Amino acid sequence: MTSKAFWIEYFEDAYREASVKRREVLDRALLLIAHLIREELPGATAISVNGPVVTAVHDDTEVIWQLSDETRGKLSGLTLRHIRDTLLDTLSFHTAASLLAADWKQVNELTDTLRVALPEDPDRKQDGLAGADGPLEEHQFTVDCTTYGPYPAARVRPTWGAHDPISVTRETAERIAEDLNVRDAGCGLTAVWQGDSLVFTWDERYRNDGGGSETVTPDSHGRYLIGGLWPWERLEQEQDTATA
Structure with missing residues (x-):
């Protein structure tokens, strides 16, 4: 008869594999989002998001685009929709907070808003x-x-x-x-x-x-x-x- 320890390990193996796949989805989504944003804002190094909505784009020193602020740089509606759809697909993989990657950090002053650094451009x-x-x-x-x-x-x-x-x-x-x-x-x-x-x-x-x-x-x-x-x-x- 198969032991309880076997079934525990069997489950935990699957859970670890699922966590790796969730991380892979995050990483590939960020590569796509970084490419979309840098086509219009080449200096972007990080974004702030609230759910599937990008609320701000940052460079190394300041905010270079902010939602509903027309005095800053521009992101087209098509790009914003593409990013939103990508984030919706990505965030649906996270059904438990513990599975969220550590580099997606809570923005202290903004409820339900996360900030994550964009990956370096692999083309370079x-x-x-x-x-x-x-x-x-x-x-x-x-x-x-x-x-x-x-x-x-x-x-x-x-x-x-x-x-x-x-x-x-x-x-x-x-x-x-x-x-x-x-x-x-x-x-x-x-x-x-x-x-x-x-x-x-x-x-x-x-x-x-x-x-x-x-x-x-x-x-x-x-x-x-x-x-x-x-x-x-x-x-x-x-x-x-x-x-x-």
């Missing part, structure tokens, strides 16, 4: 491998829960998650495509080269979204950013933990 970091402290170190990666690889690659940001892209050479990208097409044939996801571009195509066997495709083109250094289609695992992580 994808042109090469330089981070804030110099070049990012290469590591060995595999596809999570598989024996594929290992693939030498660099993270494109110092802070990194399993679904974030990694930067690889053309040779490594070719190995990834071959492993996908040969060793994982029939999974519903394929990779095809079109000149210098690598096109990933999937159907409903792989994702229940009606199918789609994603094209990866080389950056100015000839490297490819591949991520978001499966979780990566950095192989050194277990070794680092063991020697810590």
